[in-house]
Amino acid sequence: MNFDYSDEQKALKDQARRFLSDVCAPQVVRAVLEDPGRDHDAALWSRIGAQGWCGAAIPEAYGGFAFGYVELCGLAEELGRAVAPVPFASSIYQFAEALLQAGSEAQKLALLPDVASGALIGTLAFSEGPGIMSAQRLATQFSNGALNGVKIPVTDGCAAQRAVVLARNDTGTGLYLVDLEGPGVSRRSLSSIDPTRGAAELRFDNAPAEPLPGDDGLAQLARIHDRTAVLLAFEQLGGADRALEMARDYALERYAFGRQIGSYQAIKHKLADVFVKNEVARANAYYGAWALAGDAPELPLAAAAARVAASEAYWFAAKENIQAHGGIGFTWEADCHFYYRRAGHLGLAIGGRREWQRRLTDRLEASMASEQAAGARAA
Amino acid sequence: MNFEDTPEEARYRAQVRTWIADNAPDLEGLSTQERRNWHPRHKEVARRWQARKADAGYACISWPQDWGGAGGTAIQEAIFNQEEARAGVQFTYFMTGLNMLLPALLEHNRDALSLARVPPAVRGEEIWCQLFSEPASGSDSAGIRCTATRDGDDWVINGQKVWNSGAHVADYGMLVARTDPDLPKHKGMTVFWLDMKTPGLEVRPIRVMSGEAELNEVFLDEVRIPDAQRVGEVNGGWKVVISTLMNERAALGSGTGLSWRDVMQLAGSTPDGDGTVLQDPAFREWLADYYVRVEAVRLLSFRTLTSLSRGETPGPESSAGKLLWSNNTQEMTGHALDLQDHFGLLDGDEALAGGAFQHRFLWAPGLRLGGGTDEIMKNIIAERVLGLPGDIRVDKHVPFREIPHGR
Numbered sequence: 001m002n003f004d005y006s007d008e009q010k011a012l013k014d015q016a017r018r019f020l021s022d023v024c025a026p027q028v029v030r031a032v033l034e035d036p037g038r039d040h041d042a043a044l045w046s047r048i049g050a051q052g053w054c055g056a057a058i059p060e061a062y063g064g065f066a067f068g069y070v071e072l073c074g075l076a077e078e079l080g081r082a083v084a085p086v087p088f089a090s091s092i093y094q095f096a097e098a099l100l101q102a103g104s105e106a107q108k109l110a111l112l113p114d115v116a117s118g119a120l121i122g123t124l125a126f127s128e129g130p131g132i133m134s135a136q137r138l139a140t141q142f143s144n145g146a147l148n149g150v151k152i153p154v155t156d157g158c159a160a161q162r163a164v165v166l167a168r169n170d171t172g173t174g175l176y177l178v179d180l181e182g183p184g185v186s187r188r189s190l191s192s193i194d195p196t197r198g199a200a201e202l203r204f205d206n207a208p209a210e211p212l213p214g215d216d217g218l219a220q221l222a223r224i225h226d227r228t229a230v231l232l233a234f235e236q237l238g239g240a241d242r243a244l245e246m247a248r249d250y251a252l253e254r255y256a257f258g259r260q261i262g263s264y265q266a267i268k269h270k271l272a273d274v275f276v277k278n279e280v281a282r283a284n285a286y287y288g289a290w291a292l293a294g295d296a297p298e299l300p301l302a303a304a305a306a307r308v309a310a311s312e313a314y315w316f317a318a319k320e321n322i323q324a325h326g327g328i329g330f331t332w333e334a335d336c337h338f339y340y341r342r343a344g345h346l347g348l349a350i351g352g353r354r355e356w357q358r359r360l361t362d363r364l365e366a367s368m369a370s371e372q373a374a375g376a377r378a379a
Numbered sequence: 380m381n382f383e384d385t386p387e388e389a390r391y392r393a394q395v396r397t398w399i400a401d402n403a404p405d406l407e408g409l410s411t412q413e414r415r416n417w418h419p420r421h422k423e424v425a426r427r428w429q430a431r432k433a434d435a436g437y438a439c440i441s442w443p444q445d446w447g448g449a450g451g452t453a454i455q456e457a458i459f460n461q462e463e464a465r466a467g468v469q470f471t472y473f474m475t476g477l478n479m480l481l482p483a484l485l486e487h488n489r490d491a492l493s494l495a496r497v498p499p500a501v502r503g504e505e506i507w508c509q510l511f512s513e514p515a516s517g518s519d520s521a522g523i524r525c526t527a528t529r530d531g532d533d534w535v536i537n538g539q540k541v542w543n544s545g546a547h548v549a550d551y552g553m554l555v556a557r558t559d560p561d562l563p564k565h566k567g568m569t570v571f572w573l574d575m576k577t578p579g580l581e582v583r584p585i586r587v588m589s590g591e592a593e594l595n596e597v598f599l600d601e602v603r604i605p606d607a608q609r610v611g612e613v614n615g616g617w618k619v620v621i622s623t624l625m626n627e628r629a630a631l632g633s634g635t636g637l638s639w640r641d642v643m644q645l646a647g648s649t650p651d652g653d654g655t656v657l658q659d660p661a662f663r664e665w666l667a668d669y670y671v672r673v674e675a676v677r678l679l680s681f682r683t684l685t686s687l688s689r690g691e692t693p694g695p696e697s698s699a700g701k702l703l704w705s706n707n708t709q710e711m712t713g714h715a716l717d718l719q720d721h722f723g724l725l726d727g728d729e730a731l732a733g734g735a736f737q738h739r740f741l742w743a744p745g746l747r748l749g750g751g752t753d754e755i756m757k758n759i760i761a762e763r764v765l766g767l768p769g770d771i772r773v774d775k776h777v778p779f780r781e782i783p784h785g786r
């Protein structure tokens with residue numbers, strides 16, 4: 001049992017934090033937020049690529065650096081803390097994971113080296129309008145080597161060169177690799193609650209597409225999303241921790257009625273409540289990291305728990321950080337809204353709270369059923 | 380106890396409902412953007428509606444006719460407000476002036492100069508703003524540092540105000556300034572009203588996190604106003620401030636914006652499995668909890684009415700309404716986005732309901748701050764309603780200059 005990062009992992013995180021405080025200061029985030037023409041910071045992206053972070057969990061055989069998944073979780077935590085305006089989550093937690101989990105050997109060899117270096121940005125396109133995605137609602141169709149349909153929204157759909165797309169086919173559902181710069185693809189950038197992360201609509205009109213092996217796209221997507229959920233939980237945790245620190249710092253320096261506002265129990269208890277939720281998120285995220293790193297059978301349960309806890313913690317920390325800041329916290333000029341926006345974005349990006357709460361309870365049910373079955377066998 | 384109108388109230392309600400149906404402005408011609416608060420086209424519609432109401436005797440119904448009101452009752456005014464809200468034609472531009480500042484002004488001043496400001500405000504021709512908060516004085520509304528110094532028949536004002544809603548479009552403002560820093564903080568303040576075009580006054584908009592710029596900073600540099608524009612006694616400003624803040628909380632608690640019906644419609648039009656989100660038991664359970672809280676805010680406003688109709692002043696319990704309303708709104712926007720799942724993060728033209736829920740999501744944090752923060756509302760409930768002892772105060776009995784302060 002070891003409920004912590006190792007010394008090497010801590011050193012990597014520290015180094016990442018220093019690096020990001022240099023190259024991803026709040027004004028870098030703000031510059032993307034304020035420029036409607038940009039949905040990420042390309043220069044920052046290439047610096048992150050040069051650090052080797054994109055390949056942190058990609059095996060050396062596919063051009064990665066294979067530091068490991070716990071290391072990638074640590075980097076995610078730091079990127080979340082810095083509210084980094086880069087397509088890291090789409091390209092690494094979604095696209096790379098989709099290829100690693102579901103791609104053919106040839107697809108992995110062809111694409112992962114460029115993903116690992118940061119030269120290629122990928123994304124995963126699944127949603128088709130409001131509501132939780134399900135087999136009934138999936139309209140995008142693959143036939144005769146081409147895709148037809150509309151995906152909305154797709155995170156980083158404009159920044160990405162490639163996408164793995166969920167579609168139906170003659171027998172069921174599948175995942176398909178598409179060159180977004182190729183024929184039959186049109187895309188447009190959409191406005192969202194977090195302009196520091198890109199959102200897009202992708203239209204496929206006989207777009208050439210290559211199937212990933214497998215015959216149940218929805219099940220494959222769910223497996224990929226479990227892995228994404230753990231990694232996103234670390235981004236959420238990093239953001240929630242940072243929001244708490246901001247609130248604590250402000251509570252120490254702001255005076256009302258002749259006293260520091262942090263001396264009022266209303267503020268103390270508020271921040272203590274944030275802290276407790278962050279600890280709940282941390283505990284579940286670490287367990288998720290362990291399950292992810294070891295491909296443990298507990299992963300589906302641990303991933304859903306990590307996501308539910310992290311989404312709740314980030315939302316709560318982000319809104320109470322604004323509250324503790326008073327009027328200043330509500331301004332555009334203050335950085336508090338970066339976290340509020342990102343908390344909203346990350347909480348919805350691979351499906352919202354309702355969806356993951358359902359999954360978590362389903363998995364708890366399955367887990368109890370298998371415990372009972374094991375108990376019966378033992379008896 | 381009876382939540383139904385008396386026959387007389389019912390007649391009045393029927394009469395105003397018909398009048399509103401025949402006269403209400405049409406917002407259909409405005410785009411989603413134009414329909415948002417403070418958009419010039421939206422404001423223009425509001426101004427015309429206010430003038431039409433004034434002509435028909437429906438503006439400031441409970442005010443005496445001398446002030447441009449209709450000489451009616453508080454209950455009639457409340458009925459009209461409810462019907463106006465029901466028809467979706469309630470606007471906030473004139474509320475600061477008409478619900479908050481002018482009643483306080485008229486409570487203390489009856490001179491010709493002050494009285495002359497009332498009829499144009501009632502008609503929506505002049506907008507008022509509240510110039511109370513300062514960088515170091517928000518919750519601590521007696522902590523103001525902006526000074527007013529007597530000079531012959533005039534006062535000279537220097538300092539800075541902040542978070543002033545609508546100051547960029549306002550014609551007049553009510554301001555509180557420190558007139559004696561050697562007295563304890565609550566005892567050395569005086570209230571004034573002033574023309575926002577007075578030389579030396581500069582308004583700079585503040586952009587809020589949702590992107591709009593409807594709050595402002597107001598800088599005052601040697602702003603000279605006559606003593607006739609003083610409201611209440613010299614060094615008696617705290618009393619005036621308190622009466623405006625009580626009016627504000629009573630008004631804020633009543634709330635405007637998206638209702639449970641809007642969330643229900645959103646859920647009904649969002650697919651979920653074979654049906655819609657409206658069929659999801661978890662949503663239904665949440666909506667039930669949400670409904671009892673928002674409905675309570677509406678019903679509690681009847682209690683305010685009851686005390687008004689008895690000629691009493693609404694008490695500190697209106698703080699509960701303000702606290703509930705702002706937190707309900709924030710929670711509701713979170714649920715409204717979440718029920719749409721991934722799609723909920725879009726806020727542009729493709730967003731459901733024209734992006735109204737996303738816009739409200741980004742506005743909700745401000746609702747928990749403006750008009751008194753959550754924490755201050757809870758302190759009021761605990762101390763003034765429940766009678767619990769107040770916090771230990773370090774700022775009450777010492778001269779203002781000696782109070783500890785940070786930034």
Ligand SMILES: Cc1cc2nc3c(=O)[nH]c(=O)nc-3n(C[C@H](O)[C@H](O)[C@H](O)COP(=O)(O)OP(=O)(O)OC[C@H]3O[C@@H](n4cnc5c(N)ncnc54)[C@H](O)[C@@H]3O)c2cc1C
Pocket residue numbers: 254255256257261264265266267323324325326327328330508509510511512513514515516517518519541542543544545594745746748749750751752753754755758770
């Ligand atoms: C949308 C909006 C509209 C506004 N409109 C106007 C306007 O028109 N005119 C105007 O004059 N002002 C206006 N305000 C200002 C508003 O009244 C103040 O922002 C508010 O009172 C909080 O003050 P502050 O911003 O200085 O925060 P602070 O008072 O510094 O509060 C910071 C934090 O400390 C907490 N806190 C402070 N004191 C205590 C205590 N004793 N116990 C426990 N917790 C405490 C607060 O609750 C908050 O969480 C508006 C503000 C907003 C957001």
